[in-house]
Amino acid sequence: MSKTTGTETTRVTDKGQTTIPKPLREKYGIEPGDEVVWVEGEDGIIVRKRGDLPHYGFLAEDMTPEEAETVAEGLIEDMDELQTPTLDG
Known part of the structure; x- marks a missing residue:
């Protein structure tokens, strides 16, 4: 489950661009x-700063956004499995 600590709002331009709020x-x-x-x-x-992705370690700088997305999806699946109760525990 995600934790929300603050909310900022920006608009998306006709070109699909947006501004990351200054704070x-x-x-x-x-x-x-x-x-x-x-x-x-x-x-x-x-949205994460590239190279500042703790789960990707030294690979983060070498990944394309598409590769990072694939890895993130795998991590999410792994985390979901870890949070699923088992009969043993």
Whole structure:
């Protein structure tokens, strides 16, 4: 389950562009020229600074957004399995 700590609202332009709100850019150290990864999950879209993905370790800098999405989907599935009660425990 996701935890929401704050809400910011932006608009999407005709070109599909949006602006990351300044408080979030500052909090997460996102600077001009940085790349962000958009990952689709069951609860919606997750946007993370590329290279700042703890689950991907040293591979994060070498992944394309598509590869990161595939890995994220696998991690979500693994986490769901870990949270599913078993007869043993």
